[in-house]
Amino acid sequence: MSTGPMSTVRDATFEVLRRTGMTTIFSNPGSTEVPLLAGMPDDLEFILALHEGSVVGMATGWAIAHGEPAVALLHTTAGLGNAVSAIATARANRAPVVVVVGQQDRRHLALEPFLAGRLHGLAGDYPVWTEQPVRAQDVPGAIARARHEAVTGRGPALVIVPMDDWSAEWDGTVEAAPTAVVRPAAVGDRDLAPLASLITEADAPALVVGAGADSAEAWAGLVALADRLGCPVWQESFGARAGFPQDHPRFAGFLPADRSGLRGALTGHDLVLVVGAAAFRQYPYESGPLVETGTRIAVVSDDPAEVHRSPAVLAVLADPAAACARLADMLPERPAAPQALRTASPPPPARSDGPLRAAHVLHELAVRLPPEAIVVEETPSSRPDLHRLLPARRPLGFVSAAMGGLGFALPAAVGLRMALPYRPVVGVVGDGSAIYGIQALWSAAHYGVGALFVVLANGRYAVMDRLAEKNGAGKAPWPAFTEVSLSAMARSFGCPAIRLDSHGDLLATLDEVVPTLASRTEPLLLDIAVMPDAEFRP
Structure with a gap:
């Protein structure tokens, strides 16, 4: 709810934050952010962190928890530079974060005054979208669009705002962003038919899950699919989140991060369906194929980058939860298979003395x-x-x-x-x-x-x-x-x-x-x- 008439770009931006639910701001501010923050309305919450890595890290945790964008406010070159690693992590962790970066006064930027930053490109390709509005009046719309870009691109979206923009007169300019974006998640049988045929033809399929399948709906769909197929479920190596209940009898463990280990883990499976991840995440370089000859790879992910870089015979760009739930209904049931796929590790011995490990x-x-x-x-x-x-x-x-x-x-x-x-x-x-x-x-x-x-x-x-x-x-x-x-x-x-x-x-x-x-x-x-x-x- 508005706290008063909108007379400045700052006022209009606060309205955008209220309307989009981005009312918690994580920051370690500097002088270029003071015009925005001084006298901030009480219905917006300011959270101070003592380092920019913590600013973006806290916003990332918040965004992961809610599945909705958080706001991180950074101070020109020093703030953005200190936060680049955290921004890269937010991108890899699929966290929608709106990063607002302060800049020196627009009116003398050409002279490169003290604290002026060469900010566009400083975070490299890690932001899913970067913008410095041409006019002060375009700032509220840019922040609204950044929210949409962060959700769609599953990562941090960055807006650079010169410090004098906040006090500029708001003239009621039309925001260059929709008020709401609807992202349908349904998956039709026709879209899944090629993948269903591929799975049906396989004699010994296996599932590999990743961070993109970490939701109650995706877990339910994957459990139903694994039970229907009677197959093991592996977690991607170095995954940021769990894509399957790891206490489930069909959970087979974590894939090795080297090619020979990967081939050994997946040997005997003629089809590997990767859900919510790319195929496959590795760590040390090792020559040789990812999988044995005769093993085909398919991918289901709602992340286009994951889909496009996977060496798969078939990839489906779709919501993993919806796709897996529908596949479980479409596929014929296979003969019952034993579920005890992984032997539980014995607990370490209790110690009453000696060093801890x-x-x-x-x-x-x-x-x-x-x-x-x-x-x-x-x-x-x-x-x-x-x-x-x-x-x-x-x-x-x-x-x-x-x-x-x-x-x-x-x-x-x-x-x-x-x-x-x-x-x-x-x-x-x-x-x-x-x-x-x-x-x-x-x-x-x-x-x-x-x-x-x-x-x-x-x-x-x-x-x-x-x-x-x-x-x-x-x-x-x-x-x-x-x-x-x-x-x-x-x-x-x-x-x-x-x-x-x-x-x-x-x-x-x-x-x-x-x-x-x-x-x-x-x-x-x-x-x-x-x-x-x-x-x-x-």
Whole structure:
């Protein structure tokens, strides 16, 4: 609802934010943003973060939680430059974020005054859309369009606004953007007929799922399809979200990220249907084919880029939930197949003394966390153990940085918990990773965000150490950083923290804290001393 007459571009922009539901603004502002923010109306909420990576990371978590765009407001070159990695992560994580970037006064930009930024292109190709309006009066329409572009393009859309534009007179200019965009998701039988025929012809199909299938509707459709086909379901490697219930009997595990491992996992299947992901995500380069000769690949995704880069015999650009639900009804039922496709990993032995390892911590979390908990992961050396011990049991149960850059988990966990205060949120982070996004703890403490941050502190970049050893080029030149205290850093930002280094203290603390996660209004960081993992398995 309008708070008064619209006399300036700023007023008209506030109306756009209200109309589109983008009433929470994440920011670390500078002088070029003050004309927008000073005296901001009370019905808009401002959330301060102490670093631009945290700004975009929190907005990304918020957008993932709601499935609707969040607003990140950045300060000219320094702000946008600091946030580029987070913007890249938002793009890879399919998070619709509207990024508004301040710019120097339009009237003397030609002279490149202090704080003038060469902003167009600074974030590279990671924004799905970038615009600096030609006139001040085009700013409200550009922000409205950015919202549509962020949703359609499944990523960050960027608008550059010179600081004097906000006070420019609003002349009632027609916004160059529709008020609403309808995106039909239905999939007709005729559209799916070629894919249904391909599946029917296969003797031994398999499913591979990705982050684009992380919704209650997609999970239901995929469970019905997997049961109809009697086939295993694999999760894409390095996926940002879970595309299938990982405690389901047909869940077969995570695909290896190398070609020989991928071929081994999918051997015996003459058709692999990839849903909500591209075919296939890899990490180390390895020569050879992705799949064995005779194995055909099909893809269903609503992301055109995923569809277009997949080496598939057939790709369907469609909503995964609608496509899978309809396929499950269209396909003939196959003979019953055994469902025990993966043997559950035994829990690590309980320890009463001796050093902790990451697997011990993750096991104790697993036996206590409720199914609806959201686990935000950024612990590269321990990720295989996390996948093994902490399966995603509900949609949005697992969130990670699809881009692979560090600094995502802490701010994303804050944004997720702010958006979904009724769901327990646990960030499981290595200490090396946590340092990249540590400023987000201040926002968590200041705004009463009851997330739990579990830091697996081994005092080093353990994954890099293992990779250096695997490379066989001699000892890595970087030192450990065992003198860094994450609990002390957390407390300096106002976030309560506990240092744990024994199994008994870990159990007692988790027993006390985990039952409170759904109702907490205060963050807590557990700084847990762990031994480096013996190996890294990508």
